[in-house]
Amino acid sequence: MNKRIELLMEIIDNPRPDAQVIAALNSYAANGDGQLACVSRACFIRILRQFENRELTASELQAWATRLLERNEIGFEFGDEGVLEEAVFQLAHEEIYGEPDDVLCQHIEAMLERRGPDRAP
Numbered sequence: 001m002n003k004r005i006e007l008l009m010e011i012i013d014n015p016r017p018d019a020q021v022i023a024a025l026n027s028y029a030a031n032g033d034g035q036l037a038c039v040s041r042a043c044f045i046r047i048l049r050q051f052e053n054r055e056l057t058a059s060e061l062q063a064w065a066t067r068l069l070e071r072n073e074i075g076f077e078f079g080d081e082g083v084l085e086e087a088v089f090q091l092a093h094e095e096i097y098g099e100p101d102d103v104l105c106q107h108i109e110a111m112l113e114r115r116g117p118d119r120a121p
Contacts, residue, residue, distance in 0.1 A: 004028050008037035008074055015047055015056055015064035025071075035075035039068060041112065044084055048105055058100045065091035083111050 007025040011017050047064060050056045056064075065088045068074050076084040087108040090097045097104060 002036075004073075005036050008071065011064075011067050011071070012037060012039050012043060012074065015050065015060055017067075022067075033073055036073040038075045038077060039084055039088070040077045041084060044087065045109075045112065048108065051100065052102065052105055061100045062091055062094060065089075068092075087111060 004025070007021055007028075010021050011025065014021075047056070047061070051058070051061045068088050069092050076082055076088070078084055090104065090108060091100050094100075
């Protein structure tokens with residue numbers, strides 16, 4: 001597998017990536033090569049559950065979401081402007097939506113249920 005793709009998958013799957021992973025990924029431009037990795041609904045829900053189970057702090061969840069949005073080569077399962085990208089945006093932008101908390105997570109889960117993989121966006 002391509003090293004860049006491995007690094008992208010690491011920051012998607014791991015909300016607490018090693019600093020060396022971030023540094024290695026930052027050696028690549030964040031745009032220009034198209035979508036190389038994708039955030040799946042299942043992965044997003046797994047990360048959200050870690051927060052709900054208090055395995056992640058609000059700041060860790062927010063930092064994870066911000067990292068995803070900063071990389072143009074990361075796509076989202078339901079496409080541009082889909083429910084997953086919208087949910088990640090909400091988690092990353094505390095100034096608009098507040099710090100991630102149980103209420104915001106419940107709102108996001110409701111969005112995912114309404115627009116899941118077997119429903120039209």
